[in-house]
Amino acid sequence: MPTSDADDSPVRPTSLDNILVPHDTRKESVAAAGHAFRIAQMAGSTVHGLYAVESSSVLNGPPSDSSEYTHEEIDSLVREELERQGDAALTQMADRAESRGVPFVREIRTESVAEAILDYADEHDIDMIVMGKGRQKIDGPSNIGGNLLHVLQWTDIPVLTVCNPVQL
Numbered sequence: 001m002p003t004s005d006a007d008d009s010p011v012r013p014t015s016l017d018n019i020l021v022p023h024d025t026r027k028e029s030v031a032a033a034g035h036a037f038r039i040a041q042m043a044g045s046t047v048h049g050l051y052a053v054e055s056s057s058v059l060n061g062p063p064s065d066s067s068e069y070t071h072e073e074i075d076s077l078v079r080e081e082l083e084r085q086g087d088a089a090l091t092q093m094a095d096r097a098e099s100r101g102v103p104f105v106r107e108i109r110t111e112s113v114a115e116a117i118l119d120y121a122d123e124h125d126i127d128m129i130v131m132g133k134g135r136q137k138i139d140g141p142s143n144i145g146g147n148l149l150h151v152l153q154w155t156d157i158p159v160l161t162v163c164n165p166v167q168l
Contacts, residue, residue, distance in 0.1 A: 019129075024089075050109065107120065
């Protein structure tokens with residue numbers, strides 16, 4: 001039986017009952033979902049689609065005096081539009097899951113993206129997180145997006161990053 005180098009305890013296969021795919025409507029998220037569906041088909045897993053609405057990040061200050069809307073009204077309109085986009089993205093994921101015979105759970109949360117991912121993963125016994133990562137030039141200390149980096153730093157759950165937007 002194989003052993004790990006860290007502590008010489010036996011390495012046992014991990015079950016993949018629940019796979020989380022955070023979706024932000026980018027092509028990398030669509031590709032991540034495709035990989036998650038393929039893994040779920042092989043492992044008999046349920047895929048969880050998560051969309052986080054973080055509208056406060058869109059608004060960087062108070063509205064100008066010439067605006068006919070209050071800050072709260074603008075925030076509400078932005079939040080509604082982001083929720084609509086998230087619902088549409090998760091509906092497409094659900095359709096893809098159904099066509100592949102993969103059980104699918106969907107959720108929209110109103111909190112920061114990284115915190116939504118970490119909280120959802122803890123609450124639903126997620127076994128793997130599959131996240132999209134855009135291709136970027138390596139021109140600095142890190143070419144990993146902030147949410148992906150935050151998740152990688154704060155979870156013990158395996159994270160599969162997908163950067164090649166291919167249709168699976």
